[in-house]
Amino acid sequence: MPTGRGHAARDASATEGITYHYRVTALDSAGNESARSVAVSGTFWDLTPPSAVTGVTVTPTEYGFEVHWDANPTADLARYVVRPGELQGDEEGQWCSLYPGYDLGADTTSYAYTTLPDGEERCFIVDAVDDAGNSSFEWTGEARVVTAAELDMTPSVSTPEGSPVELTATSKEAGVELSWHPVTDATGYQVYRWNPDTKAYEKLAATTGTSYEDTGAAKGTTHFYRVTARYADGGESAPGADWVAMAP
CATH class of the missing domain: 2.60.40.10 (Immunoglobulins)
Structure with a gap:
């Protein structure tokens, strides 16, 4: 049974996010061109995530934490996402259970995270997202987790229960x-x-x-x-x- 041999070509000039339509013709040894094939379409999508965020530091403050990180060198960087979380597990093994993140502009490298400073230990990651929506953390599943303990600002005088005032x-x-x-x-x-x-x-x-x-x-x-x-x-x-x- 005769078998066909496939051919492929790459359009290196295609621009991300634009749909292109293509037809193909065949040429014989004399240079004669066949009729055009049925049109097909395709879109070139950016599937390359940003590099991981580096230099993340978390400093406890009287209002929560100050989070800082290095500027990410990704050319099409769109935003950073600071994601706080809680440590789960025990001494034998712990992991960071992350909350939804806070979106920040690509031109910033710090975030003031406000929370009740009551001495709990928290964990954080900082994610990078490009203009195609590719997330470094979601693509790789990896990010540097930084932990820090809150300051304890809570009053030493406890508040009794049973108040009619809902403040x-x-x-x-x-x-x-x-x-x-x-x-x-x-x-x-x-x-x-x-x-x-x-x-x-x-x-x-x-x-x-x-x-x-x-x-x-x-x-x-x-x-x-x-x-x-x-x-x-x-x-x-x-x-x-x-x-x-x-x-x-």
């Missing part, structure tokens, strides 16, 4: 916004902020509303708050508590 603290450009729902029979509310120097919750403000903006909250640290409901007889409820980490 929410939110970082804002001008400070910290505190908000809570109205408490039945309350005539007002007392706001406290933890002072790490005196190791006590100190009175910050009294209000009859259900919100307060702490414009004096310094950046670059973590603030802890309590709010109590005040009653007509002069008593206060158990405090509701929350915290907020503020990057510089």
Whole structure:
């Protein structure tokens, strides 16, 4: 039975992401050209991932961690992805269970990761992604995992349970916004902020509303708050508590 022998050609001039259409003709020894074949199409996709990110360092801070890394030399680099995680396992073997990442521009080499500094050990990787969406970590499954222990900024005075005040603290450009729902029979509310120097919750403000903006909250640290409901007889409820980490 006759057998055919295949032929192939490579279009080295093709541009990534563009679909091209091709036809092929045959030439005999005299140079006569056959009719064109049926058209076929193809797209040249970039399937080369960026090189791995190097020089990753993680430094604990009063607001979480500062992550730094070397600039990646990949020519078509589109962004970095900082992925924090938690260490799983035991002394015999541990691994980093990664969270979804934070996308950062290709022109940056640092990230301020805010989290509650309560002494836990964390792990991080930094991934590189090119403009075709190729991820160094997803393609290779490899990345340098860096671990670091948080500072412990939590108050030494514990907050009792059972407060009618459901406090929410939110970082804002001008400070910290505190908000809570109205408490039945309350005539007002007392706001406290933890002072790490005196190791006590100190009175910050009294209000009859259900919100307060702490414009004096310094950046670059973590603030802890309590709010109590005040009653007509002069008593206060158990405090509701929350915290907020503020990057510089």
